[in-house]
Amino acid sequence: MRKPTPDFPLKTSVWILGLSPLGWGAWSFFSDGLGANPVEALMHLAGRWALAFLLLGLAVSPIRRFTGWGRVIKVRRLLGLFAFFYAATHLLVYLGLDQGFAWSFILEDVVERPFITVGFTAFLLLLPLAGTSTRGWIRRLGRRWRLLHRLVYPAAGLAALHFYWKVKADTSWPLLVAGLLAVLLFARLPWGGFRKKSGARKRGGLRRDGSAPEREAGRSPLGTVGRLLEG
Amino acid sequence: MVIRKPNEIRSSEITPYEVYLNRRKFIGQAAKLAVAATVTPGALAACDFGSQAAGAVPGESGSLLAAEGLGQEELTPFEDVTRYNNFYEFGTGKEDPARSVGDFPRRPWTVRIDGHCENSGEYDVDDLVGRFPSEERIYRLRCVEAWSMVIPWQGFPLKDLLAWVQPTSRAKYVEFTTLYDPDQMPGQRSGVLDWPYVEGLRMDEALHPLTLMATGLYGQTLPGQNGAPIRLVVPWKYGFKSIKSIVRIRLVEEMPRTTWNISAPREYGFFANVNPEVDHPRWSQARERRIGELRRRPTLPFNGYAEEVASLYEGMDLRRWF
Numbered sequence: 001m002r003k004p005t006p007d008f009p010l011k012t013s014v015w016i017l018g019l020s021p022l023g024w025g026a027w028s029f030f031s032d033g034l035g036a037n038p039v040e041a042l043m044h045l046a047g048r049w050a051l052a053f054l055l056l057g058l059a060v061s062p063i064r065r066f067t068g069w070g071r072v073i074k075v076r077r078l079l080g081l082f083a084f085f086y087a088a089t090h091l092l093v094y095l096g097l098d099q100g101f102a103w104s105f106i107l108e109d110v111v112e113r114p115f116i117t118v119g120f121t122a123f124l125l126l127l128p129l130a131g132t133s134t135r136g137w138i139r140r141l142g143r144r145w146r147l148l149h150r151l152v153y154p155a156a157g158l159a160a161l162h163f164y165w166k167v168k169a170d171t172s173w174p175l176l177v178a179g180l181l182a183v184l185l186f187a188r189l190p191w192g193g194f195r196k197k198s199g200a201r202k203r204g205g206l207r208r209d210g211s212a213p214e215r216e217a218g219r220s221p222l223g224t225v226g227r228l229l230e231g
Numbered sequence: 232m233v234i235r236k237p238n239e240i241r242s243s244e245i246t247p248y249e250v251y252l253n254r255r256k257f258i259g260q261a262a263k264l265a266v267a268a269t270v271t272p273g274a275l276a277a278c279d280f281g282s283q284a285a286g287a288v289p290g291e292s293g294s295l296l297a298a299e300g301l302g303q304e305e306l307t308p309f310e311d312v313t314r315y316n317n318f319y320e321f322g323t324g325k326e327d328p329a330r331s332v333g334d335f336p337r338r339p340w341t342v343r344i345d346g347h348c349e350n351s352g353e354y355d356v357d358d359l360v361g362r363f364p365s366e367e368r369i370y371r372l373r374c375v376e377a378w379s380m381v382i383p384w385q386g387f388p389l390k391d392l393l394a395w396v397q398p399t400s401r402a403k404y405v406e407f408t409t410l411y412d413p414d415q416m417p418g419q420r421s422g423v424l425d426w427p428y429v430e431g432l433r434m435d436e437a438l439h440p441l442t443l444m445a446t447g448l449y450g451q452t453l454p455g456q457n458g459a460p461i462r463l464v465v466p467w468k469y470g471f472k473s474i475k476s477i478v479r480i481r482l483v484e485e486m487p488r489t490t491w492n493i494s495a496p497r498e499y500g501f502f503a504n505v506n507p508e509v510d511h512p513r514w515s516q517a518r519e520r521r522i523g524e525l526r527r528r529p530t531l532p533f534n535g536y537a538e539e540v541a542s543l544y545e546g547m548d549l550r551r552w553f
Contacts, residue, residue, distance in 0.1 A: 035326055036315030036522050037378060100526050105515065115513050165513060168376070169494055170323035170423045 007074045014075045018082040021049040039097045046090035051163060053083035054156045055180050062187035077133055084130040087123050115165035118158045125155035156181055307380035309449045311522050316456045317374065318475060319424055320409065320416035328456035335415045335455040336476060342461065346482035349397035356460045360446050362395060363387035368443055370466035373505045373534045379519045384464055385447035390438045402482035405437040407463055407474045424490055430474035431487030431501065432465065435543055441466055441536060467533040467540045469503045500553040505534035509553050
C-alpha cells in the first residue's frame with residue numbers, strides 16, 4: 001500500500017463529494033425517493049452535478065491565483081473527470097430512460113431544439129478532454145494539450161446556456177450558474193482582479209504572460225482535464 | 232353553437248366508483264392471479280379488474296363512463312397526483328406545492344363573478360359550489376412540459392355555472408383569476424410570473440360539456456396543491472390553462488391576457504390545445520411521459536378528445552393559434 005500523501009485529505013474529500021450524488025441517486029432510485037417522475041429527477045440530478053463540477057474545476061486556477069494554495073491543483077483532474085462523468089450520466093439518462101433510444105426523436109431534438117443542441121455540443125467538447133486526461137496523453141500532446149483543453153471554456157458556457165434555455169420561467173439557478181462562470185472566467189484574465197504578490201507565482205502559479213511554468217505539468221501527478229482548465 | 236353528443240356508451244364499459252377507489256387492491260389481486268397463471272401481458276388485460284379508460288365523459292347521471300376507442304389507461308396514483316404539481320404560487324419545483332401548501336386554502340373563500348352577466352356578485356365558495364350537482368370525471372391531464380396523468384375529478388360543468396350567472400350577449404370570453412395572497416402563497420413573493428395568475432376561455436370552450444369546475448379528486452376534497460377550493464379543468468388543453476384556486480370569474484368581450492402568454496408569447500398561446508403536430512419552440516410535443524410509466528407514449532390531438540372538441544376549431548389554423 002502506498003503511504004498517504006499530504007494531498008490525501010483533499011483528494012479523499014473530492015472523491016467523497018464526487019461519488020455522493022451518485023450514491024444518493026442510486027439510493028433514491030431504489031427506495032422510491034425520486035418522486036413522481038424519477039427519470040426527470042435523475043436527469044436533473046446528473047445535469048446539475050455536471051455543472052457543479054465544471055464550476056469547481058474552473059475554480060481551481062483562480063483559487064490558486066488568489067490564495068496561493070498551490071496544492072488545490074492536485075484535484076483539478078478529478079473534478080474535471082467527475083464533471084464529465086455526470087455529464088455522460090445526464091446524457092445517458094436522456095437517451096435511454098427519457099427517450100428510450102428512439103433515435104429519430106433524439107436526432108430531431110438534437111438538430112431542432114437549440115437547448116438540446118447546445119447541451120449536446122457541450123458534451124462533445126468535453127469528450128476529448130476526458131479522453132486525454134492521462135499523463136501519457138499530456139506528454140504526447142505537449143503544448144497542444146493545453147490548447148485542446150481550453151475547450152472547457154466553450155463547453156462550460158454552452159452547458160450554462162443549456163440550463164438557462166431549459167427552464168420555463170424561474171431562471172434564478174441558471175443565472176447563478178452563469179454568474180459564477182462569468183466570475184471564474186473573468187478571474188483568469190491578466191487584468192481580472194488583483195494578483196497575489198508572493199505565493200501563487202512562487203509555488204508554480206502563472207507567469208506574467210499567463211502561461212504556467214512547464215515543470216509543473218511534468219511534475220504534478222494529477223496534471224489533467226483540469227490542466228486545460230488553466231488558461 | 233352545436234354541442235355534439237358523445238358516442239353512445241355501452242353499459243358494460245361503465246366502471247363503478249368503488250372499483251376505481253379500490254383500484255390498487257384489485258390490481259394487486261389481478262397481479263397475483265396473473266403470476267399464478269404465468270405472467271403474460273394478456274393475463275392482466277384479461278382480468279380487467281381495475282383498469283380505467285381515460286376518455287370518460289359525463290353521462291346523464293354523472294356516472295363514470297369510458298369512451299370507446301381510447302384504450303385502457305390506468306389512473307395515476309393519488310400519491311403522484313398530489314405530490315407532483317406545477318403551482319408556481321407555491322414554488323417553481325414540482326414538489327414545492329405539496330411541501331409548502333400549509334393550511335391553504337383558508338376560509339372564508341369568496342369567488343367574485345362579474346363582467347357581462349346578469350347574476351354578478353361575491354359568493355362564498357361553498358354556497359356557490361352547493362348550487363350545482365357534483366359528478367365524477369376521469370380526464371387525462373397533459374402538461375405543456377410533456378408529462379401527463381389520468382385523474383378522477385369531482386366537480387360540475389362550467390356551463391352549469393354560466394347558465395346560472397347568465398352572460399349577456401357582449402360576453403365573448405371568460406376570464407379566471409387565482410387568489411393573490413403572498414401570505415398564503417409564498418411563491419408570489421418572487422416575480423417569476425405576473426401575479427395574480429390569469430387564464431381564459433372563449434365562450435364556446437367555456438360552455439363545452441367537458442369543461443369542468445373541479446372541487447375534488449379521488450373522491451376527496453381538492454388538496455391545496457391541486458388548486459383548492461375550486462379550479463378549472465379543460466382536458467383537451469395543456470395543463471396551464473386549467474387555472475387553480477379561483478377567486479374571480481369575469482365575463483368579458485375581449486380575449487383575456489393570460490399569464491403564460493404574457494410571460495412568453497412565442498411559447499404559450501391563448502388556445503394551448505394539446506397538439507402533437509405543433510411543437511413548443513424548445514421541445515417536442517409529439518410524445519409524453521405518463522407519470523408512472525417509463526416509455527413515452529404518443530400525444531393525441533386534443534389530448535384524445537378530438538371527437539368531442541375538434542369542431543370548436545374548424546377552419547382555424549392551429550399552428551397560428553397555438
